[in-house]
Amino acid sequence: MPPVAVPPLVLVTGPEEVLVDRAVAAVVASARAADADVVALDAATYEPGAVAVHASPSLFGGRTCIVVRDLQDAADDLQDDVVALVKDPAPEVSLVLVHRGGPRGKRVLDAARKAGAEVVDCPAVKSDRDKGEFVQREFASARRTITSEGVRALVEAVGRDLRELAAACAQLVADTEGTVDDAVVDTYHGGKVEATGFRVADAAVAGQQGEALRLLRHAIATGVDPVPIVAVLASQLRQLVKVGSAGRGSSAQLARSLGMAPWQVDKARRVVGHWTGEGLAVAVQAVAAADFEVKGGGRDPVYAVERAILTVSRARALR
Incomplete structure (x- = not known):
């Protein structure tokens, strides 16, 4: 079996924790498959000189993989030690650097890129x-x-x-x-809180007043908080407004310009034709008022959501 290749220098950048953990785990798995010792160093507990100590040749030989996390929080001592090793790499040492973003630690990033690091970008996954x-x-x-x-x-x-x-x-x-x-x-x-909120919102924007109220009451009876339901309803209406005012174009084109997924554009297009601008304005105002009330501004959050759903369902018919 051929030896497992372990990259000598890997730079993992970006704030998305899941992607960062996966990228680091992949390199660590390769290192362990190559019988390398894995050493994890953290910016918060770093002791000056530790990078050089772990990079020093062992009396027994073998390879070492050093993982340095949270460089965005690194003090000067850690940055100095990492930059020194990047500029003068030690034989049989692999270095994995993790930086989650921000201006601090930029000189480490620059040094790693200049040295030809294998870069793994882990951008935020939000929309x-x-x-x-x-x-x-x-x-x-x-x-x-x-x-x-x-x-x-x-x-x-x-x-x-x-x-x-x-x-x-x-x-x-x-x-x-x-x-x-x-x-x-x-x-x-299907029983998740988010899924329940979307079902309520879908029924309300479709004008299905009775179904929306039935779903809402079932959700409340099973312990769902009114806040996420109102949040989903607000999100649905914002998407209708965006798509309704975006004009023509393919779903993919509009999705890029509006920060939505293509399926969201398609879904909004199927619904928005049944709405008028006046109706959307009334619905948006009703949901904004409900949002204020369910977050502490009113006495009865459940009643606030019910009233918003009634208003949204009826607003769809405004001509």
């Missing part, structure tokens, strides 16, 4: 579009297929936290066969 692309990559890497509706349903159900979203993808890949669609996602994750 629903970014999360949808993340889901698609997760399934593609597992050689599985998920439909656009399946992506939408999964992001709506568990998209608040990327680590939970990654775990949900892994569960669906492991527990299912064939193409994953929205029905499969609903079987596993």
